[in-house]
Amino acid sequence: MFTINSVPIKQIGYGAMVLEGYYGQSEDNSAIETLIHAIDQNMMIDTADAYGAGHNEILIKQSMEQSGKDAFVATKFGIVFEEDQTGSRLDTGWGFPLTINGTKPYVSRAIDNSLGRLGVEQIDLLYAHYLDPNTPLEETVSAMADAVKKGKVKAIGLSNVTADEIIRANKVHPISAVQYEYSLFRREAEHEILPAVKSIGAALVCWSPLGAGFLTGTVKDLDDGDFRNNNPKMQGENFTNNLQRFEHIRKISVDLGITPAQLALAWLIAQGDNIIPIPGSRKKSRIDENLAALDIELSSEVMGKLDTIAPIGAFKGATLV
Secondary structure (H helix, E strand, C coil): CCCCEEEEECCEEEEEHHHHHEEECCCCHHHHHHHHHHHHHCCCEEEEECHHHHHHHHHHHHHHCCCCCCCEEEEEEECCCCCCCCEEECCCCCCCEEEEEEHHHHHEEEEHHHHHHCCCCCCEEEEEECCCCCCCCHHHHHHHHHHCCCCCCEEEECCCCCHHHHHHHHHHCEEEEEEEEECCCEEEHCCHHHHHHHCCCCCEEEECCCCCHHHCCCCCCCCCHHHHCCCCCCCCHHHCCCCCCCHHHHHHHHHCCCCHHHHHHHHHHHHCCCEEEECCCCCHHHHHHHHHHHHHHCCCHHHHHHHHHCCCCCCCCCCCC
């Protein structure tokens, strides 16, 4: 089992972004019930200050209060969501830009705000959500390191970065985790990101490990307000071609008597002890389904078939980073 700051981390975590309505409507009471279930299963809870403009962190605070149990919480800063704050424009490739701020004063302010919303004295794992293109990486990471020295943060990480940035940041302060999109749907992390993460002894925390739900086999079409309409992999001809490719993966899962989601997660887990997927779900039953993947061992034959069906770049469409 991988450890972060000497804390054992279950190899499947919980991504709480899904509770903010990006993939369909979510209601607070049911969201808290789902979070409490994830906390009871000792899953790492992943959030960000920008999810719901702080609302997601508040939900986690309420869930810990109601459960009476502390959780290992990872949160992020950097995406500017408050009207009185400024930053640098960052194009995402998903049809909309983000405003990013990685300056020392902003980092310090964001950490204090997250501590308040989460209702904790220390953040277990703090990520820079994106790096500010107009602020030196070293300034941002140094500000995070200062928070560690002050006892406000236990461990630090990076999200959506390059291999070179991982190595540079680790020279300023040890990087415990790097968050990056990684799944059968998108394997580009294997080129440079995964080797860099392994070289510094960090965890690779996989966002969108089920391809934003695509690898569950439940995504056939999307409602107009669904966030995933911005994903080039789920648009037009790309979407049609990707659905056809997915059918081969679905057939393997049927033959094994497991769900496509469990197959996708088991494949990720097999990539190494430092690989931690963080699927999100609004249903407790899906959390249990996902956790069952921890007990699935895939044969070399199955792993080979998946490599043939879904090599790097097989699923069509541009990517966010």
